[in-house]
Amino acid sequence: MKKFSYQQANTDHTLFIKHRAGKVTLLIIYVDDMIVIGDDTAKIEELQKCLAFEFEIKDLGSLKYFLGVKVTRSKHGLFLSQRKYVMDLLANTRMLDCKLADTPIVENHKLGVYVDQVLTNKERYQRLVRVFIYLSLTHPDIAYAVSVAIQFMHSPSDDHMAAVMRILSYLKSAPGRGLLFLKNGHLDLEGYTNTDYARNITDRHSTSGYFTFVGGNLVTWCSKKQNVVSRSFAEFEYRWIAQGVCEI
Incomplete structure (x- = not known):
């Protein structure tokens, strides 16, 4: 992928990105399964030809199922x-x-x-x-x-x-519950954090969580017990707010 002038993402080493004239092409791979997506049709076709030259590949068409995740499309967005x-x-x-x-x-x-x-x-x-x-x-x-x-x-x-x-x-x-990504017409970035101060009955550690949204759609979330015992509620709140800001 680097030979094809794609950049490897720092956040996920299985993700490769290429920008051209305001458009983007992305490839993400898991072992021998991959997804190619983007708004640069010419570069997507070029990438498929390059990969077919190097490897034996099969184009399965529009994404419907990947690693146990079903993708359902509609005029409103993806589910x-x-x-x-x-x-x-x-x-x-x-x-x-x-x-x-x-x-x-x-x-x-x-x-x-x-x-x-x-x-x-x-x-x-x-x-x-x-x-x-x-x-x-x-x-x-x-x-x-x-x-x-x-x-x-x-x-x-x-x-x-x-x-x-x-x-x-x-x-x-509700076995069919999942994530709905809508076309909301904006790419606003929002983050929310929540805390549960010293509620662990074994070691008095606190549990924290955050949610981040892009364009009104949930993209990342986390719920985690903190590694240290906070000495005050204010310290605990600031510690996890900082973590939420880092995620944003």
């Missing part, structure tokens, strides 16, 4: 979802007939590490959490619940497994 991925997960975990949950995690939960906790199947727990991490690509609504589950990967208990199964029950309530 990304992982419905099939969710349904396959529910089938594999025998949760297709489970009772539905209206939230991915119990409000004001008391999840932590206790001396008398009953341990659960560690391998199964870790496998499910890793799947949820991938599902978070189109489900920002489970980001916080997943960030909590990740904290107990080393020694999960029955209570932690119950929290993971609740995420499955929540996904079952």
Whole structure:
């Protein structure tokens, strides 16, 4: 790609970009699957010919499905979802007939590490959490619940497994939920941060989150327990606001 005068992105080394006369062409690759997109039709055709000369490739046409993510197009914009991925997960975990949950995690939960906790199947727990991490690509609504589950990967208990199964029950309530990218007619950049001061019952660390929007569409989000204990609410707020600004 560098030989074709494409620049490798610093934020994602699998993304390559080329600008020409106010237009842009992008290629992103995962192993042997790639997406080529942009508004420079001539450069896209040129890139396809160059790649076909170097490798044996197959053009699958307009993007519809990529790495478990379904892309649905309309006159309004794009909709990304992982419905099939969710349904396959529910089938594999025998949760297709489970009772539905209206939230991915119990409000004001008391999840932590206790001396008398009953341990659960560690391998199964870790496998499910890793799947949820991938599902978070189109489900920002489970980001916080997943960030909590990740904290107990080393020694999960029955209570932690119950929290993971609740995420499955929540996904079952709307397996087709996803991200809608609309043509809003602007490219305004917006960022929001939120904090949960010293709520972790085990180590008193705080949990923070941010959302960023471009053109009214959600593009990045994060929910994470902070690495240090903040000595005041003001310090905690400023620390995460700074993180949100860095993301912008």
